[in-house]
Amino acid sequence: MIEFWLSAGLLLLAALAFLLIPLLRGRNAQAEEDRTALNVTLYQERVQELEGEHQAGILSAAQLQAGRDDAARELLTDTAGAEVGGKVGVLGRKVPLTAALLMPLLGYGLYLHWGAIDDVERARTFAEQPQSIEEMTARLEASVQDNPESAEGWYFLGRTYMAQERAGEAAKAFERAVGIAGREPELLGQWAQALYFAGSKQWTEQLQALTDEALKADPAEATSLGLLGIAAYESERFAEAIGFWERLVAVLPEQDPSRQAILGGIARAREQLDPQAATQAPPAATSARGLTIQVDLAAALKDQVQPSDSVFIFARATSGPPMPLAVKRLTVADLPAEVNLSDSDAMMPQLKLSGFAQVQLVARISRSGNATAGEWVGRSQPLASSVTEPQQLTIDTADGPAQ
Template identity: 70%
Template sequence: MIEFWLCAGLLLLTALAILLLPVLRGRGVQAEEDRTALNVTLYQEHLQELQAQHAAGALDDKQLAGARDEAARELLSDTEGAQAVPVKRSLGRAVPLICALLVPALGVGLYMHWGVIDEVERARTFVEQPKTIEEMTARLEEATEKNPDSAESWYFLGRTYMAQERPAEAAAAFERAVAVAGREPELLGQWAQALYFAGNKQWTDQLQAMTDDALKGDPAEATTLGLLGIAAYEGGQYQRAIEYWQQLVAVLPVEDPSRQAIEGGIERARQQLGIATPEAAVTNVPGITVKVELAPELSDKVQPGDAVFIFARAVSGPPMPLAVKRLTVADLPAEVSLSDNDAMMPQLKISGFEQVQLVARISRSGNATAGEWIGSSQPIASKTTDLQQLRIDTADTPTP
């Protein structure tokens, strides 16, 4: 913090210089006044001497006049260049001096009361990369202690606890984050996951309510889908585990490192069900093939890494997607297939509805429920086999 106080000191010195400048100028003016007054006094005394010499007969009238003119010229010469000085000054010397003394004291006092020196110190601390996860945990604990209303600090503290296999403490941290930020889907998913592992993998009504709320807010919430798959697998419900994990794989980016582990989990669940290969599970499953493209006029308004969610939803039914695939803008134009294998929920499949609508949404934040640009189709039959065309060309507006 030495740099901060040095800068503050320089600012105070600048303010003092501004305040003391009138005083310093006043001293120069006063010196000029004193010199002029002395010259005038000497001139007057010289005139008196000349008058005395004239009265004594030492000087005649002509000599007296010449001596007076000479004295006047000397006075003018001595006072030449002197500036006119106002007779009255509004401040004088006392007020600037008092202000100069008060400015540093008031400045320090006001900053100590309203300043954010703690925030500055904390920001400087977080600039330096922690050397160990324990150091990171200590920093986050300090951050939440000093600023308990920061949902981000509680969230990252919970993630750090989970990385250290401290699920009970992580659950408490995520609970605080939810209390601050509200029941956001991602926070609910993290909180439910921490509670599940803290409770020895026992499924409860509380966890069911939390995961239901999370998927209602975001049907593609990754942590929730992964947790439901784990809970179903641990409970021997292998088909449900496959369905949840397939939903998760469908929304994860291709380069996501967790895809391999999830696909491995799906394979193990298939083996438990006696299914030899993944291909056998998807044979003859009807689907809708759609080609998605980006309107040319939007090419300079999106970024290659922006997420693209392609989904089908029922025309007459629940608003949540029935099936979804995730790509990026860099993948467009692309041709994908949406089928019952991509169902977001086991009980809601494309084949269960007569008509569906196809939608493609671009979301820079990766949120499947809200984005920047969107394209949608007219209602089509769920059993259609024709290739569908879908263009993203409209600004996305939140659904009321």
């Protein structure tokens, strides 16, 4: 904000210079004209004085002519180098001065009417990477308060509420987005999903109407297909659940992190239809068992920490959202320790360890109990989320800005 007003002030000074510099130059020219006029008057008076002395017989004709020549030379010397310009009138001075005084007020008023300083400030705020999902939520809440007609703002706020399992608030946000942007299939699907979880997973006529409308407009609307599959599975209509989820898998990109979870749901629904198929099914993916991590503290740091300091061990996607996928909390007194991170430790239902091919392991010591910033940290190289061998992680580096 300070940079903006400094830039605006410099531009204003430049504009005022175009108005005031010519006016100041005009004043200099006027002063030069006044001085020249005075010299001419003095010349005329000197000539009259010489002529009077000649008539009185004091000066001869030759002396009169010599005096006139001396006075003319003095006049030319005094006026040498003087600029010749038109006289600056009263109107010529008043108009630039009035414009110079009104320009700052006029510019400020026009910017208040047509400017977008709030949008600039919001853009700068959102350009900074949020350190936590709570900070992201606060930003989005402030954004929709400043601009309540932003369908995009309400949509992302609803998604963030869902990530925090605040389904009731998410439903209201999606409803506002639908009211502003219209009944877009994706918005209808998100609204129905939020209502479903806010209503303790009870299927209603409103939910059916919303999903029907969304799929009529877009038969591949992913949220509606997934929600209908969940509702059918919860109602033990396993064949219907399989049908909806197979339609969903068919439209999802190959690299979508949710494909594995949906395929797992299809497999479970098939087991419910044919229990004997479970004995013939391939073993579960190793990622479901999670990652085993052996965490230790470098010997050089043991005198610089306290037994009660918090230790956060988490895994995050190497290419994906910055929030941890799975996390556990210990204390320095527990080290060395062996922990297991799996989907059951997920911070958000939509972001599970098994949904990402590669992850990075991080162990952070924080005396304040802040998982995003601390005193000491240890990080692993990127590794496959399905790896079965225990991973060694040593806390040995001074912690910098949260990353």
